[in-house]
Amino acid sequence: MEKQIGFGSLCVHDPKEQIHTQPHQLPIYATSSFSFDSIEQGMDVFLGKQPGHIYSRFGNPTIDTVAEKISRLESFGTGFEASGLLTSSGMAAIATLLMGLLKPGDAILTQGNLYGGTTALFRDVLQPLNIHFQTADLNQFDELEALLKKNARIRLLYYETPANPTLDCYDMAALAELAHKYNCIVVADNTFATPYLQRPLEFGADFVVHSTTKYLNGHGNSTAGAIVGKDKEQMREAVLPKLKLLGANCNSWDAWLLNNGLKTLEIRMERHCRNARQLAQWLEQHPRVEKVNYPGLPNHPSHEIAQRQMKDFGGMLSFELKGGLEAGKQFMNRLQFCTLTPTLGDVDTLVLHPASMSHISVPREVRLQYGITDGLVRISTGIEPIEDIIGDVEGAI
Ligand SMILES: *Cc1c(COP(=O)(O)O)cnc(C)c1O
Secondary structure, three states: OOOOOOHHHHHHOOOOOOOOOOOOOOOOOOOOEOOOOOHHHHHHHHHOOOOOOOEHHHOOHHHHHHHHHHHHHHOOOOOOOOEEEEEOOHHHHHHHHHHHHOOOOOEEEEOOOOOHHHHHHHHHHHHHHOOEEEEOOOOOHHHHHHHHHHOOOEEEEEEEOOOOOOOOOOOHHHHHHHHHHOOOEEEEEOOOOHHHHOOHHHHOOOEEEEEOOOOOOOOOOOOOEEEEEOOHHHHHHHHHHHHHHHOOEOOHHHHHHHHHHHOOHHHHHHHHHHHHHHHHHHHHOOOOEEEEEOOOOOOOOOHHHHHHHOOOOOOEEEEEEOOHHHHHHHHHHHOOOOEEOOOOOOOOOEEEOOOOOOOOOOOHHHHHHOOOOOOEEEEEOOOOOHHHHHHHHHHHO
16 A cells, blocks of 8 residues: 555645556647656666656657657658757747857858848847858859858858748759858758748758748647758757757647647648649739739749749749739738738638738838839638639739
8 A cells, every 4th residue: 555645745746647558649748847767767868878858948748749740741752860859939940050050250141032030030139149141142053152152151051942922942952062062051941832842951951940830830820940950960969959058949739739730731732732823823814913923833933943843832922913002002901801911821811911011111122122012912822712712812903
């Protein structure tokens, strides 16, 4: 018989866990720490001599299972095993990775049309730490090579393809080849495409980052990010320690929601792509539409590159209405079915007017340089029946 303990102690202490069969679905581990059977076991886990968890800021079974799933998706078909970490957001993934890889004096080479938060992170967080960045057109290889030759401080090439909101695509294999020639690390933000459409590691990237808040979760109900690296040792020695110290870890609940979304990634992406293609074709022939940006259209400047490196052309598109800013605003206000929101990648169709929303603080001439005209509308095509999406867009145009 066990020794009798007091009523209050029975309230506080849990009986031994009643797990006799494996749960069918991933459990949410709501525990900040893990306990050890002996001091020896504790030492071995701390030293990494045996697997085990210590403290949820360093990871726990829920978080690590989902990180492992994303690393398997990003390395699918590549023949090597990658390693993954989950973070509290896409921004946390980017910040943690770059702080793990770069030191003061280093510089980043990247594109001007990055996700706005990423540009702001480079400018307002990394630059004050003496990690500088330089932007260039990632389709101009002569210019890129000249920059790499001239500036030996550039240690890292950072890219997004397709890029927001004109869906310009960049040749991932050629970028990696050029960067590696100058001993630069290659990092890809694969948020827009997801590993269903393209796997940058296969095209030479060393690391992939994600805002899983978008397509990977797909339902707009969790904020998280992911880092996937080809080199397991570098992930363990350079990236994980920074994640622990910055406290950039994901939590179990958001990881669980992300995992739930991931289960349907393939079928969601199939429908997102099919709907976006049909919507782009419909918009292209509309007399009130000036221009449609969708890499799946043969006249898009990146059509050929996209065809070479993507399985399909994705769910994102943008288009320009005749009539500029006023036409763009009126269109947005007349929509009944599509939702006006600044995120993307959810199951429902989401619409954004960059000139009055995401890029409102960017000077007009700067945004025009990146194709963000006054009447430009961005659509994240949902998985609803295409007739309902086109019907709403038609009514609003
Ligand atoms: C949203 C987004 C981010 C930032 O991710 P959060 O989860 O919002 O922190 C980074 N890159 C791209 C391409 C994004 O769309």
